[in-house]
Each structure stands twice: as structure tokens, then as C-alpha cells.
Amino acid sequence: MFDSSSPSRPAVQPPAPRPLGQVNWLGLWTLYLKEVRRFLNVITQTVLAPMVTALLFLAIFTLALGRGDLVVHGLPYALFLAPGLIVMTMLQNSFANTSSSVLISKVQGNIVDVLMPPLSSFEFTLAYAAAGVTRGLLVGLVTGVAMMVFVPLPLHQPIAIFWFAFNASLMLALLGLIGGIWAEKFDHIAAVTNFVVVPLSFLSGTFYSVERLPENWLFIAHLNPFFYLIDGFRYGLIGVHDGDILRGAVIVGVVNAVLWALAYGLVSRGYKLKP
Amino acid sequence: MRYRRNAPESVGGALIYSLMFLAVFTLAWPSTIELQPGVSAIGFLVPGIAAFALFHGAFENAAFSLLYDKLEGMLGDLLMAPLTPLETVVAYVTAAATGALITGSIALGVLVLLVPVPLASLFPIVGFAVLGSLLFALLGFLTGMWADKWDRYAVIDTFIVMPLGLLSGTFFTPALLPETGQILMHTNPIFYLIDGFRSGFTGAAEASPLFGFLLSSTLVFGLGLLAWRLFARGWRIQS
Numbered sequence: 001m002f003d004s005s006s007p008s009r010p011a012v013q014p015p016a017p018r019p020l021g022q023v024n025w026l027g028l029w030t031l032y033l034k035e036v037r038r039f040l041n042v043i044t045q046t047v048l049a050p051m052v053t054a055l056l057f058l059a060i061f062t063l064a065l066g067r068g069d070l071v072v073h074g075l076p077y078a079l080f081l082a083p084g085l086i087v088m089t090m091l092q093n094s095f096a097n098t099s100s101s102v103l104i105s106k107v108q109g110n111i112v113d114v115l116m117p118p119l120s121s122f123e124f125t126l127a128y129a130a131a132g133v134t135r136g137l138l139v140g141l142v143t144g145v146a147m148m149v150f151v152p153l154p155l156h157q158p159i160a161i162f163w164f165a166f167n168a169s170l171m172l173a174l175l176g177l178i179g180g181i182w183a184e185k186f187d188h189i190a191a192v193t194n195f196v197v198v199p200l201s202f203l204s205g206t207f208y209s210v211e212r213l214p215e216n217w218l219f220i221a222h223l224n225p226f227f228y229l230i231d232g233f234r235y236g237l238i239g240v241h242d243g244d245i246l247r248g249a250v251i252v253g254v255v256n257a258v259l260w261a262l263a264y265g266l267v268s269r270g271y272k273l274k275p
Numbered sequence: 276m277r278y279r280r281n282a283p284e285s286v287g288g289a290l291i292y293s294l295m296f297l298a299v300f301t302l303a304w305p306s307t308i309e310l311q312p313g314v315s316a317i318g319f320l321v322p323g324i325a326a327f328a329l330f331h332g333a334f335e336n337a338a339f340s341l342l343y344d345k346l347e348g349m350l351g352d353l354l355m356a357p358l359t360p361l362e363t364v365v366a367y368v369t370a371a372a373t374g375a376l377i378t379g380s381i382a383l384g385v386l387v388l389l390v391p392v393p394l395a396s397l398f399p400i401v402g403f404a405v406l407g408s409l410l411f412a413l414l415g416f417l418t419g420m421w422a423d424k425w426d427r428y429a430v431i432d433t434f435i436v437m438p439l440g441l442l443s444g445t446f447f448t449p450a451l452l453p454e455t456g457q458i459l460m461h462t463n464p465i466f467y468l469i470d471g472f473r474s475g476f477t478g479a480a481e482a483s484p485l486f487g488f489l490l491s492s493t494l495v496f497g498l499g500l501l502a503w504r505l506f507a508r509g510w511r512i513q514s
Contacts, residue, residue, distance in 0.1 A: 042426055044426060052433050052438075053437065060441050202295040
């Protein structure tokens with residue numbers, strides 16, 4: 001006969017939903033970490049290669065422009081060019097990080113692994129953007145240090161350096177996120193990279209002072225957010241600037257706020273992410 | 276065939292880069308600088324830009340083609356077809372070179388429309404373009420055979436091909452380099468390639484185009500032989 005007072009084994013509790021609170025910190029951190037590890041895994045390609053390319057550009061431009069006689073704003077050309085190249089590298093790599101991640105997940109079909117967990121759209125956007133910023137900043141740092149070997153870069157205004165580097169990485173990380181969500185094939189991202197990101201990063205005063213442009217082009221240059229990023233970052237390093245730094249700082253902040261709203265909106269709607 | 280499918284992407288990309296380089300150089304320059312005695316800055320630059328687009332394109336086409344086939348497992352289909360190794364190698368390499376030549380011509384055409392480019396003699400232009408694209412296509416083919424992951428290809432591209440393409444006198448003459456740099460340049464076969472190619476435009480050359488032609492032809496022949504023998508052995512393709 002069964003003795004009902006002592007059960008033969010303890011009763012199993014049914015699984016209870018884990019309380020998450022306002023923000024799913026663990027989930028957010030996990031997604032962020034996954035994204036960061038994704039690019040650290042292939043660090044040669046994602047961080048070192050861009051650094052080498054930037055150094056190559058530095059070499060050819062300084063060599064090509066005649067024994068470094070060229071002077072811009074009273075400073076040797078190499079000193080003017082280096083910050084521009086650092087920003088350009090940051091821009092291209094933050095964009096690549098988020099866009100490739102989202103698009104590859106979509107194409108391979110494992111985007112569902114990221115959409116299913118209990119992550120809010122805010123956490124989703126934040127994790128991807130933060131990883132993109134991390135990549136951008138890391139690439140910028142590595143490239144900057146490498147360049148210091150060849151060009152004595154001063155640190156004129158560290159706050160400016162940080163603000164513009166952060167915003168540059170954030171802007172392109174968000175653009176990459178939006179692009180990755182929108183794209184359906186790798187060609188789309190390649191098109192955006194080649195026809196939007198590259199021209200904008202080349203032509204926004206990276207290699208030359210925009211003061212050299214004729215009147216109409218100068219106006220267009222001032223409409224380009226990349227210009228403010230590059231100008232501000234360069235100011236932070238060498239103290240030389242073509243535009244108004246404070247205005248630039250505000251503009252890039254505003255642009256990023258708008259981009260964030262757009263990215264967040266797309267993620268919450270599940271635009272092209274959820275059928 | 277594969278080239279035509281990817282054409283907009285590869286042509287577009289190469290074109291944008293070429294245009295960007297041109298724009299940036301023209302804007303960054305004070306107009307008085309002469310890179311080579313007796314040669315205008317544009318005349319010096321445009322061939323260099325076109326050459327870089329050409330060579331990098333050839334490398335990319337060949338490496339990507341082969342590596343993609345290898346990693347996607349489609350190489351088996353290819354190896355089973357009744358093609359001798361020589362025919363296969365020649366096909367891959369010449370296809371890649373042709374694709375690059377088309378891209379390079381388009382890029383050059385656009386550049387010529389935008390800026391005045393001198394033209395001295397057609398033979399060096401065509402000769403070195405063909406040799407150069409074959410050379411880089413062979414390098415690409417060898418890389419495609421050697422690489423077992425995309426990372427390896429990226430490493431070769433970034434650390435070997437791009438420096439070779441950008442630093443071998445594409446954008447500046449060795450005269451601007453210090454003594455040791457100049458000596459190194461003169462041992463670099465790519466330098467002769469670029470110099471010869473450019474001489475077809477500007478009529479001026481740092482080194483002897485004939486020597487460059489012979490050197491490049493020998494290299495193409497040598498690498499071609501290597502590629503053929505390795506492929507026939509199934510080096511890193513068949514286990």
C-alpha cells in the first residue's frame with residue numbers, strides 16, 4: 001500500500017517565467033556580446049585590415065603630394081590627412097559591422113534566433129548599435145595608434161575626439177542597421193556601401209580642406225553630416241577646423257537621434273524582419 | 276559569365292573608387308606640383324588609377340571565382356567535366372583577366388571623359404594592361420587555390436595585393452622615395468608594369484618599358500606554369 005504521507009520523490013515545480021523587469025539586462029548584454037565576438041573572431045579582417053588600408057592611404061597620399069611640401073592650414077599635409085583617414089575607417093567599419101550582421105542573419109535564416117528571445121525593440125536596437133560603435137571605436141583606436149608611429153598626432157581636445165568618434169561610429173552603425181534591415185541581398189548592401197558610404201566618406205573633407213571647393217559645392221558640403229564628423233574629429237586631434245565645431249557637435253547629435261528613432265521604428269514594426 | 280552577373284557591382288565599385296581617387300587627388304593638390312618631369316599631374320595619375328582598378332579587379336575575380344566554387348562545393352562539378360587541367364586554369368584566369376579588362380576600360384573611359392588624358396602610344400597600354408591583368412589573375416587563382424577560408428583571401432588581398440597595387444608607383448614616382456625605397460622599387464616587378472602602362476599615355480617612363488615587358492611576360496609565363504602544375508596535382512583542391 002502507498003504511504004500517502006511521504007511521496008516517493010519530491011514534486012517537480014513547473015517552470016516559471018523568469019522575471020525580467022523593465023529592461024532585460026542579461027538579454028541585452030548577451031546580444032551585445034555576441035555581436036562583438038562576431039567581429040573579434042575575425043579580427044584580422046575586421047580591425048587589422050582596415051588599419052593597414054588606412055596606413056596605405058596615408059603613405060600614398062603623402063608620397064604622391066610631393067615630398068610632403070604641401071601645407072594645409074599651416075600644418076603639414078600628413079597631419080591634416082591622418083585624422084580624416086581614421087574617421088573614414090571608423091565610418092566604413094561601423095557600417096559594415098551592423099549591416100553585414102543583420103543581412104547575413106536574414107539570408108541564412110537565423111534572424112529568428114535573435115527575434116524570438118524576450119528582447120524589446122529598444123534592447124535589440126541598442127545591442128546592435130552598441131556593437132557597431134564598439135567596432136568603430138576599436139578600429140579608430142588601433143588605426144590612430146598605428147598612425148602615430150608615422151605622424152606625430154597631438155591630442156588637442158580629447159572631449160571633441162571622443163564626441164565625434166562616438167557619434168561617427170553610432171551614425172554609421174545605425175545606418176548599417178537600417179541598411180541591413182532594408183536589404184534583401186548582399187548586392188543591396190554593396191550598392192549602399194559603394195554609392196553612398198564610400199563617396200560620402202571620401203568627399204567630406206577627409207583628404208582636402210573644403211575651403212578649396214567652389215561656392216556651390218561648399219554649400220553642399222555643409223549639408224553633409226559626415227563633414228561635421230570629420231571636421232570635429234580632426235579638430236579634436238590637431239586643432240584645425242573648416243567649420244563651426246559647436247554647431248557640428250549639435251548637428252551630429254541630432255542626426256543620430258533621428259537615425260535612432262528611425263532604426264527603432266523599423267525594428268519595432270518588424271519591417272522586413274518579421275513576415 | 277559569372278562576371279556579367281556581378282558586373283554592375285564590380286564595375287560600379289571599381290568606377291566609384293577610381294572617380295573618388297581622381298576627385299580627391301585633384302582637390303587636394305595645389306596645381307603646381309609635377310610628379311614626373313614633363314608630365315602633367317592628371318596625365319600621371321589617371322593611368323595609375325586605371326591600372327590599380329584593373330589589377331585589383333583581376334585578382335578579385337580570379338580569387339573569388341575559384342574560392343567560391345571551392346567553398347560551395349561546386350568544384351567537384353568542374354573537376355568531373357572533360358577538361359584538362361590546363362584548359363581549366365586557362366579558362367579561369369583568362370575569364371578573370373577579361374572581366375578586369377572590361378572594368379578597367381570602362382573606368383578609364385569615364386576618367387578620359389572627365390579629364391584631359393594624354394595618349395602617346397597604344398601598344399604599351401594594351402600590352403601592359405593584358406600582361407598585368409593576367410599576372411594578377413594568376414595571383415588570384417593561386418590565392419583561390421591556397422585559401423581554405425574567406426579570411427585567408429582577405430589577408431592576401433589586404434596585406435599583399437593592395438600594397439603591391441598602391442605602392443608600386445601607381446600614384447607617385449620612386450624619385451620621391453629615399454635611396455633604399457628607390458632600390459626596392461626597382462626590384463618590384465609591378466613597378467615596371469605600371470611604369471610601362473603609364474608610358475603608353477604620357478610618353479615618359481622611369482624605367483625601360485621593354486625590360487618591363489620582358490619581365491612581366493616571364494612572370495606571367497612562370498606563374499602560369501606554376502598554377503597549371505599545382506592545379507593538375509590537385510593542390511589543396513582534391514584531398
